[in-house]
Amino acid sequence: MIVAALLRWIKHFFQPPPAAKIDLKRRGLIVGGIAGVSTALLVRSSALGEGRTFSPELIRPPGSIAEDDFLAKCMRCGECMKVCPTNAVQPALDEGGIAGLWTPVLKMRMGYCDYECTLCSQVCPTQAIQRMPLEEKQKVKIGLAFFDRNRCLPYASARTCIVCEEHCPTPKKAIWFEEVQVMTPEYKLTTVKQPHVNPELCTGCGICENKCPVADMRGVYITSVGETRHPKNQILLDSYAGYGN
Amino acid sequence: MAECSRRRFLHTCAMAGAALKLGPLALEAATAPGPALSIAHFRTSPQAPEAIAEEAQRLTQEAINGLGGMGHFINRGDVVWIKPNIGWNRRPEQAATTNPDVVAALVSMCYAAGAKRVIVSDNSCNAAPPSFAHSGIQQAAQKAGADCFILDEGRFRKTPMQGKVLQSWEVYGDVLGVNKLINVPIVKHHSLCKATLGMKNLMGVVGGERNRFHQDLSNTVVDLASFIKPTLVVMDAVRVLTANGPVGGNLADVQRKDTVAAGTDQVAVDAFGATLLGLKPQDVGYIAEANTRKLGTMAFETLKPRRIEL
Amino acid sequence: MARSKTTLPVWLRRVSQSAFLLLFLYFFLQAVYHPINQAGRGVDFFFQLDPLVLLTSWLASHKIAAGLSLSLLTLVVTLLAGRWFCGWVCPFGTLHHLISSWRSSRVKDKLTTGGYSRWQKSKYYVLFALLVACVLGLNLSGWFDPISFFYRSMATIVYPMTNDAVKSVFTWIYQTDPGVGPLKVTAVSEPAYEVLRRNFLAASQPHFYGMTLLVLFFSAVLFLNLYRARFWCRYVCPLGALLGVAGKNPLVQIKQNQEVCNDCRLCVADCQGGANPDSPGGWKPSECVYCWNCHSACPHHGIVFSVYVPGGKK
Numbered sequence: 001m002i003v004a005a006l007l008r009w010i011k012h013f014f015q016p017p018p019a020a021k022i023d024l025k026r027r028g029l030i031v032g033g034i035a036g037v038s039t040a041l042l043v044r045s046s047a048l049g050e051g052r053t054f055s056p057e058l059i060r061p062p063g064s065i066a067e068d069d070f071l072a073k074c075m076r077c078g079e080c081m082k083v084c085p086t087n088a089v090q091p092a093l094d095e096g097g098i099a100g101l102w103t104p105v106l107k108m109r110m111g112y113c114d115y116e117c118t119l120c121s122q123v124c125p126t127q128a129i130q131r132m133p134l135e136e137k138q139k140v141k142i143g144l145a146f147f148d149r150n151r152c153l154p155y156a157s158a159r160t161c162i163v164c165e166e167h168c169p170t171p172k173k174a175i176w177f178e179e180v181q182v183m184t185p186e187y188k189l190t191t192v193k194q195p196h197v198n199p200e201l202c203t204g205c206g207i208c209e210n211k212c213p214v215a216d217m218r219g220v221y222i223t224s225v226g227e228t229r230h231p232k233n234q235i236l237l238d239s240y241a242g243y244g245n
Numbered sequence: 246m247a248e249c250s251r252r253r254f255l256h257t258c259a260m261a262g263a264a265l266k267l268g269p270l271a272l273e274a275a276t277a278p279g280p281a282l283s284i285a286h287f288r289t290s291p292q293a294p295e296a297i298a299e300e301a302q303r304l305t306q307e308a309i310n311g312l313g314g315m316g317h318f319i320n321r322g323d324v325v326w327i328k329p330n331i332g333w334n335r336r337p338e339q340a341a342t343t344n345p346d347v348v349a350a351l352v353s354m355c356y357a358a359g360a361k362r363v364i365v366s367d368n369s370c371n372a373a374p375p376s377f378a379h380s381g382i383q384q385a386a387q388k389a390g391a392d393c394f395i396l397d398e399g400r401f402r403k404t405p406m407q408g409k410v411l412q413s414w415e416v417y418g419d420v421l422g423v424n425k426l427i428n429v430p431i432v433k434h435h436s437l438c439k440a441t442l443g444m445k446n447l448m449g450v451v452g453g454e455r456n457r458f459h460q461d462l463s464n465t466v467v468d469l470a471s472f473i474k475p476t477l478v479v480m481d482a483v484r485v486l487t488a489n490g491p492v493g494g495n496l497a498d499v500q501r502k503d504t505v506a507a508g509t510d511q512v513a514v515d516a517f518g519a520t521l522l523g524l525k526p527q528d529v530g531y532i533a534e535a536n537t538r539k540l541g542t543m544a545f546e547t548l549k550p551r552r553i554e555l
Numbered sequence: 556m557a558r559s560k561t562t563l564p565v566w567l568r569r570v571s572q573s574a575f576l577l578l579f580l581y582f583f584l585q586a587v588y589h590p591i592n593q594a595g596r597g598v599d600f601f602f603q604l605d606p607l608v609l610l611t612s613w614l615a616s617h618k619i620a621a622g623l624s625l626s627l628l629t630l631v632v633t634l635l636a637g638r639w640f641c642g643w644v645c646p647f648g649t650l651h652h653l654i655s656s657w658r659s660s661r662v663k664d665k666l667t668t669g670g671y672s673r674w675q676k677s678k679y680y681v682l683f684a685l686l687v688a689c690v691l692g693l694n695l696s697g698w699f700d701p702i703s704f705f706y707r708s709m710a711t712i713v714y715p716m717t718n719d720a721v722k723s724v725f726t727w728i729y730q731t732d733p734g735v736g737p738l739k740v741t742a743v744s745e746p747a748y749e750v751l752r753r754n755f756l757a758a759s760q761p762h763f764y765g766m767t768l769l770v771l772f773f774s775a776v777l778f779l780n781l782y783r784a785r786f787w788c789r790y791v792c793p794l795g796a797l798l799g800v801a802g803k804n805p806l807v808q809i810k811q812n813q814e815v816c817n818d819c820r821l822c823v824a825d826c827q828g829g830a831n832p833d834s835p836g837g838w839k840p841s842e843c844v845y846c847w848n849c850h851s852a853c854p855h856h857g858i859v860f861s862v863y864v865p866g867g868k869k
Contacts, residue, residue, distance in 0.1 A: 005864040012865040013804040019837035022799065024679050032680040036687025043693050068692065072615035075608060076697035078707035081763070082714070083586040083594050085372040091711060093765045099693060102707060102769075110762060114372060115494070116334045116379060122594040123586055125602035126612045126620050134592060153460065162437050163456045167370065171495035177436065193436070211370075213456040374758050378590035394749075395758050399726045 043071070043099040054233040056223035057095040059106040059204065062113060062140040063121040063130040066229050067096070073128035076102040080120035080129060086111030088206065089120060104129070106142065108206030108222050113142060115169035115205060143204030144226035144235070145174070145197045152212075152219030154192040158182045162193055164208035164220050174201035175208065199226060199235055281510045282550035283311025284517065287503035301346035301483050303555060304505035308479065309354060311551040312507055318477055319425060321359030326420055327351055327391065328475070329429040330446055331367035331382050333492055334375040340484040340499040341492055342376070343431045345385035347481045347505060351427060352389035360425075365391040367449040368417065401452035408468025409538075410461055415453035416472075426450075428475040428511065432482045432502070432518045434490035438462050440522050440529050441491045442515040443478045444470040463530035470511055470531075471540055478514040480506040482521050506550075512541025513548055564847035564860075568642060572649040579646035583709055584755060601646065601702045606630045606801075607794040608700060614686060615694035633798045637805035641788060641795055642827065642844030647701035651787050652827060652846070654780040665824035669784045671831045675842055678789070682796035699793050708773040711763040718757050725751075788844065789829050799841035806862050807845070809838045815855035822849035822858055832858060 047053050050068060061080055064070055081089045081104060088111030091102040104120070106113060118137050121129045132140075145164075149155040154162070165175040177193040184190050197220075204222050212218040225233050285307040287300050309315050319325060329343035337345055348365060355363045365386035369376040373395040377383040386393040401415035420426070430446035437459055438445065445462075447469045448455055458465040482504040486493045493499065502521050508514040512535045516526035526532045526543040536543040561569075578600070585595025599622075602608050606626035613619050629640050641648050658668050685696045697703045725748040733740050752758075763769075779786035788795050813835055822832040830843035849858045 009804060009806070009864055016803055016840075017836060019831070019834065020803065020840055022676065022679060022803065022841050024676060024683075028676065028680045029683055032684035033687050036684040036689075037691060039684075039695065040688045040691035040693040044691075069616055072689075072692055072694045073612050073620075074694070074697060075602070075612075075700060075703045076707060077602065077700075077703040078710035079586060079599060079602075082583065082706075082710040083588075083598075085375055085588045085758075087759065087761050090764045091707070091769065093768075099695065102698065102765075107764060110764075111372075114334055114375060117375060117588075117592055119588060119592070119594045123598050125599035125608060125623070127622075159460045160437065160462070161459050163459050165436055166459075166491060169492050169494060171489065171493070171498075173436075173489050211456050213454065213459075215454070372588070372759070374588045375590075375592070378588075379592075383590075394752075397722075397726075397752075398759060399722060400729070 039099075043097065046097050046099075048097045048100075051230065051232055054224055054230060055095055055097075056225065057105070058092070058100070059108075059143045059206070059222055059224050060227070060229070061089060061104055061106065061120045061129050062137050062142050062203075062228075063118070063132055064104075064142075064229055065128060065130060070128050071096070071099050071103070073126045074103050075126055075128075077125060078102075078104075079123040079125065080104045083119045083123050084111060085117060085119065086114055086210075088112055088210075106206060106222075108209035109218065110210075112207040112210040113203075113205040114207075115203075138203070139228075141203045141226050141228045143206075143222045143224045144199050144202050145204065145206075145208050145220050145222050147195060147197065147220050148218070151214045151217060152195065153214070154180075154182075154194045156219070158184045158190060158192060160192055161213065161219075162195060163211050163213060165195055167207045167211045169205060169207060170201050170203065172201055174198050174203070195220070202226070279311070279313045280549055280551045281312075282506065282508035282513050282517065282545055282548045283308050283553065284504060284506045284550050285311065285553040285555065287555050290501045290503050297483070298346045300503065300555075301344045301481075301505070302350040304483065304503070305347045305350035305479065305507075306354065307553045307555060308505045308507040309351075309477075311553050312477075312509070315354040315358040318427075319355050319358035319360050321361075323355075323358075323360045323424045324362045324422070325355050325360045325364065325425045325427060326423045326450075327355070327363060327365045327386075327427045327429060328367060328446065328449060329365065329382055329481075330431050330449065331373075331376050331380050332370045332449060334371040334379050335493065336379055337381045338484070338496065338499065339493050340431060340433065340486040341490075341494075342380035342382065343429050344481045344483050345381035347479065347483065348382050348429060349385040349389040351429065351479060352386055352391040355427075356390060363391045364419065364423065365393040366396055368396050368452055369449075396452075398452070403453075406468060406472045408464075408471060410464040411468040411472075414451050414469075416451050420450045420473075425476040426473065428473075428478045430478070430480055430518075431485070432480060432521050433486035433493070434488050434498075434522060436490075438466075438530050439524055440519050442518040442529070442532075443475075443480060443511050444515055444531055444535060447473050447475070463534040466531040467534045467538060467540060470535060471538070475511060476509075478508055478511045480514050480518050482506065482518065485521055487522060508548075508550075510541040510545075510548065512536055512543050513545035513550075516543040516545045517550070562847065562851040565851045568845075568847055571643040572652065575644045576646045576649045579705075583706070583714070587757075601706075604629050604640075604644070605700065605702050605794060607696055607797050608702070610797070611685065611689045611694050611696040611700075614689035615692055629798075630801055633801040633805075635805065636807045637802040637840055637843060637845055638795070638798045638828070639845045640798055641792075642846045645701060645788075645794075647705040648785070648788050648844070650705070650777070651780050651785045654777055655784040655786075655827070658781045658784065662821065662824045665784075666820060668782065669826050669829065670823050671826075671829045671839065671842065672783070672789075675789045675829055678792055678796040679799070681791060682793040682800075685793055696793060699791065701787070701792050701794050704773075704776075708769060711766060711769050712773060714757070715761045715763065719760055721751060721756060722760065784829070785827050785844075788827075789842070802843075803841050804865055805840050806864060807860055808840065808863060808865065809843070809849075810859050810861050811835055811838075812855075812857040812859075815857045817855070819854070821852040821854065825849065825852040 092105040153159040335341035435441040609623040825848035828844040832849035
C-alpha cells in the first residue's frame with residue numbers, strides 16, 4: 001500500500017498533470033544555459049581570471065581562499081561586513097572584476113584588520129573565509145604596506161610623525177626607521193625618522209594606512225602583493241607557499 | 246545634582262560659542278596633605294595571576310595612602326573620571342594597557358571616599374569593544390561598580406584650549422562636566438617620544454584627528470596636560486613595556502617593575518616613570534617642555550617622594 | 556469589498572513569519588564583537604537553512620560545506636509538503652509579503668497584480684543560468700539568493716541608516732536639552748539611549764562604499780511588490796525556483812469544493828504565490844507558498860489544504 005503510494009508519488013513528480021507542470025520552454029533554458037556558460041567563461045578569460053594577474057586593491061580578509069575558489073564559495077552575503085569591528089570590510093565594486101561585485105574587500109581608509117580578531121572567518125557561512133585560530137591568522141599576510149614618499153610627512157615635508165609605526169601591531173614592528181638629516185622650509189637642517197616597511201614582518205593589516213594623517217591619499221598604503229593565499233602574488237624570494245585549502 | 250550642573254555647563258558653553266575663553270578644565274584643585282609624590286614597590290615579583298592581582302591592588306592602595314588617602318582627593322558627591330589606558334586590543338600581560346586591578350582598586354577607593362559616580366573610559370586607538378574587553382578593564386571596572394562605557398563618537402565638543410599650539414580641540418563632552426579626573430597611565434616605550442606616560446595618556450580624553458599631534462608632540466601633549474590638569478596621576482608600573490611600544494605584543498618586551506606611583510604633580514610622576522625605562526626625564530620631549538612651562542617639576546626627587554616597600 | 560477574514564492558519568502563518576523575521580534580526584544583531592574575539596552564536600542560521608547555498612557552493616567548488624546540512628531538512632520538507640519555507644519562514648519573503656499588502660486593495664486591481672502570470676517561469680531560468688555557471692566554477696548565486704540579498708542590504712543600507720537616525724535623535728536631545736524646569740527629557744532619553752547602545756546600536760557608526768547600486772536594487776525590488784504581489788518571490792528568486800522544483804508534487808494539496816464555488820475569484824485576489832487557487836485541476840503546487848489566504852478569502856469556505864498522496868482518489 002505504502003510502496004504503491006510512494007511509486008505513485010514518484011510518477012507524479014516526474015509526470016505531473018498538465019496544469020501543475022512548471023513547463024519551461026526549451027528556448028528559455030537554452031538562453032539561460034548560454035548566459036551561464038558565457039558568464040563563467042568570460043570571467044575565466046578576464047585579466048583576473050585563473051590567477052593571470054592580480055588586482056592591487058583586491059585585499060581580501062585573512063583566511064580567504066585563492067581567488068577562483070573564493071568566487072565559487074562567497075555568497076556576497078555581507079556577514080563579514082556586518083561583523084568587522086573596524087568597518088574595514090566593504091562590498092567590492094570593480095576591485096575583483098564584475099564577478100567580484102559585492103564580495104568582501106578591505107578598504108584601509110575605512111578601517112583596518114585588527115591583529116587580535118578573527119570575527120569574519122567565524123561568521124562566513126560557506127567558509128570562503130576559513131576559520132582559523134588567532135595565532136595562525138596573525139601569520140597570514142593579506143598584503144603589504146608601501147610608503148608614498150611624495151606624501152609621507154618625514155619624506156615629503158621634513159615633519160616628524162611615525163603614527164604608522166606607533167600603531168603597527170606585529171610583536172617586532174614591521175616598520176623601521178632611518179634617521180635622516182633633511183632640509184626644512186627655513187633652510188635649516190633637522191633630523192627626522194623616515195619609516196620603511198619590512199616586508200618579511202608586515203602582514204598588510206592596514207592600521208598604518210588607516211591612521212596616517214595625510215587624510216585623502218595616505219602616505220602609506222596597502223596593496224595585495226605578498227598575500228599568503230596567492231603564491232604567485234609575491235615579492236620575496238623566500239615567501240611561504242600559503243596554507244592548503 | 247551634578248547631572249543638572251553638567252547640562253547647564255554645556256548649555257552655557259554652547260550659547261557662548263567660540264568667543265568664550267575657557268581656560269583649564271573646571272576641575273577642582275586638590276592638594277595632598279603629605280608629599281606630592283608617593284612610590285609603592287613590591288620587593289618580590291609573584292608569578293601567579295591571583296598574586297599579581299593582589300599585588301597590583303595593594304600597591305595602588307599604599308601609593309594613595311602615601312599621599313594621605315583618597316579621602317583627601319575625592320569628596321562626597323563627586324563625579325570622577327578614571328582615565329586608564331584602554332587604547333589597545335591587547336591582554337593585560339602584554340602591558341599595552343593599564344593593569345585592570347589597579348583600575349578596580351581606584352574605583353573602590355573612590356566609592357569608599359563617597360564619590361557619587363565613577364566613570365572609567367578612554368578613547369581607544371584600536372576598535373573600542375575589543376580593547377575594553379581584552380584589556381580586562383571593562384570587566385574589572387564594572388565588577389567594582391564603575392560606569393564603564395564606550396565613548397559616543399558624537400559627543401566630542403570643540404573646546405577652546407588656548408595652548409601654545411592647540412588653540413582648540415575636540416574634548417569628550419562628559420569630561421567637561423566631571424569634578425575630578427584621575428589619570429592612570431602605564432609606563433611604555435614609544436619610538437617618537439621615547440616613553441609614553443601620564444601626560445601623553447591624556448590623549449584619550451580628546452578626539453578629532455589626534456594623529457596630527459605627532460608633528461609637534463612635545464607642545465601638543467603639554468598643551469593638553471595644561472588644559473586638563475588631572476586631580477591625581479596614578480602610574481601603573483607593575484608591568485612596563487620596554488620595547489616595541491606603545492602597542493607591543495612580544496611578552497619578552499614586558500618587564501615587571503612591581504611599582505605603582507601616585508602624585509599630584511603630573512610632570513614629576515612622568516619623570517619618575519621615565520626613569521623606570523632607564524631614561525633621564527629631560528630626554529623625553531614633553532617632560533622637558535612641561536618643566537620649562539612650569540606645569541610641574543621633572544626633578545621629582547626634590548619633592549621628597551614617600552617610598553613604600555611592601 | 557469583502558475583506559479576507561483572518562482564519563486560524565493565516566494567524567499561524569503570520570506568527571511564524573513574524574517569529575522568523577525577528578529571529579533573522581536577532582541573529583543579524585548578534586553579528587558583532589563579543590568578548591573575547593567571538594562573533595555571536597548561530598549568526599549564519601538562515602544560510603544553514605538555505606539549500607541554494609549548499610547546492611551552489613558544492614557545484615562550484617566540488618566541496619560540501621559541512622555546516623550547511625540543515626538545508627537538507629528544508630529540501631525534504633519541501634519535497635514532501637511544498638514551498639512552506641517561502642510562505643512561513645523566509646524573512647525576505649515576509650518583507651515582500653508585507654509590502655505587497657500595501658498595493659491597491661480593489662479586487663479588480665488585485666486580480667491583475669496577484670493572479671498567475673507565465674512570467675513566473677523566469678525564476679527557473681535564473682536558477683538554471685546560475686547553476687550552469689556554478690558547474691563551470693563561477694558562483695553568482697549570492698547576488699540572487701534571498702537570504703544573501705536581504706542580509707547584504709540590511710548590513711550595508713538599513714542598519715547604518717537606522718543606526719544613524721536613532722543616534723541623531725538622541726544626540727539632538729542631549730545637546731538641546733529640552734525640558735520643563737527641572738524635568739528634563741534627558742532623564743528618560745539617556746537611560747533609553749544606553750539600553751539601545753548596549754543591545755542594538757553599533758559602537759561606531761558603520762559606513763560603506765558603493766551604496767548607490769545596493770540601494771537601487773533593494774528599493775527597486777521592494778517597490779515592485781506594488782506592481783505585482785511578491786514580485787521577487789514569483790519572478791526572480793532562485794531559491795523559490797529550487798523549492799518550486801522540489802515542491803512539484805507535495806503531499807499537502809489544495810481541495811476546492813466546486814459545489815460552493817461561484818467564481819468570485821476572491822481567492823485569486825489574495826493569492827500570494829500566484830498559484831491559481833480557483834482553477835479545478837489548475838492549481839500550481841510549485842508556485843503555492845501555502846499562505847492560506849485563499850482559504851481565508853473564500854466566503855463559502857470552499858478551499859482547504861489537506862494531506863493525501865497525489866494520484867490517489869480525489
